[in-house]
Amino acid sequence: MSPPSVTQSTPSTFAEAVTNVRLLSWLLLGALQANQPCLPIPISCSQYMADYIHFVLAGFADQSKESVVHMSALFHAFHLCQLWTVYCERSALTSDEPQLCSLANILDFWARVTPAILQLLSHSKVLADMVNLHFLNTMQALRQCSSAVLGQLGAMWQPILTAYHAQIPNKLRLKLDSCENQPLLNSEPLQQWLKGVRYKISQIELQTSAASPLYNV
Numbered sequence: 001m002s003p004p005s006v007t008q009s010t011p012s013t014f015a016e017a018v019t020n021v022r023l024l025s026w027l028l029l030g031a032l033q034a035n036q037p038c039l040p041i042p043i044s045c046s047q048y049m050a051d052y053i054h055f056v057l058a059g060f061a062d063q064s065k066e067s068v069v070h071m072s073a074l075f076h077a078f079h080l081c082q083l084w085t086v087y088c089e090r091s092a093l094t095s096d097e098p099q100l101c102s103l104a105n106i107l108d109f110w111a112r113v114t115p116a117i118l119q120l121l122s123h124s125k126v127l128a129d130m131v132n133l134h135f136l137n138t139m140q141a142l143r144q145c146s147s148a149v150l151g152q153l154g155a156m157w158q159p160i161l162t163a164y165h166a167q168i169p170n171k172l173r174l175k176l177d178s179c180e181n182q183p184l185l186n187s188e189p190l191q192q193w194l195k196g197v198r199y200k201i202s203q204i205e206l207q208t209s210a211a212s213p214l215y216n217v
Contacts, residue, residue: 002048009059017055018073021080024049025201028083033194037094041087046105049084050112053077057116061123072208078134079201081113082141086190089148106149114156121160135160144193 004013024041031038041049056077063073085106092102117135121128139157142150 004055009055009063011063014059014063017052018076021052021056021076022205024052025076025080025083028087029194029198032083032087032090033191039091043088043091043102043105046088046109047112049080050109053081053113054116057120060120061127072204074130074134075204078138079197082138083197084109085142085147085149086145103149107152110153110156114160117160132161141193145190
């Protein structure tokens with residue numbers, strides 16, 4: 001299930017990529033909620049995950065007006081970012097996967113995804129504000145899950161938060177502060193977070209399905 005190249009971005013290939021991103025998210029949700037340690041996707045596939053996200057983000061500005069399916073792409077892309085990060089970190093705790101290897105894969109994943117986010121921000125301030133809200137929700141999710149790499153990603157992410165601004169805007173600063181001050185989750189409440197993610201993804205899929213008869217839930 002290799003992602004297409006950015007030069008192949010057409011409405012149909014973009015929609016197919018969004019579908020694959022959705023399927024990958026559901027697969028990771030199932031693995032994270034399993035009673036026994038489960039790694040259906042090898043951590044070594046981190047580059048392929050990043051390439052899928054990169055393809056969706058690179059095409060979003062041009063393709064998002066095509067249909068409601070395309071409009072939901074940003075939501076699904078950022079949720080896959082959250083789930084893959086948590087999945088990699090959990091694998092270091094519940095499998096034979098070396099912790100340093102898992103963390104290195106996460107950092108490499110974000111090193112590949114962040115430039116695509118920055119490129120998307122450059123299209124317009126309206127789009128930048130939309131992306132920033134998704135991005136802060138991602139930071140909030142990783143904070144809730146006690147992400148070990150969150151502190152290591154601050155410098156890489158700073159340009160995202162200050163796009164079109166000399167400093168972080170007040171609206172984003174308030175959300176960032178609430179993210180930094182919220183309580184951390186341990187293993188048991190992590191399942192509650194996963195249930196919340198599952199609910200949000202299913203709601204978006206149901207709404208998209210209602211608006212697009214050809215959409216497969």
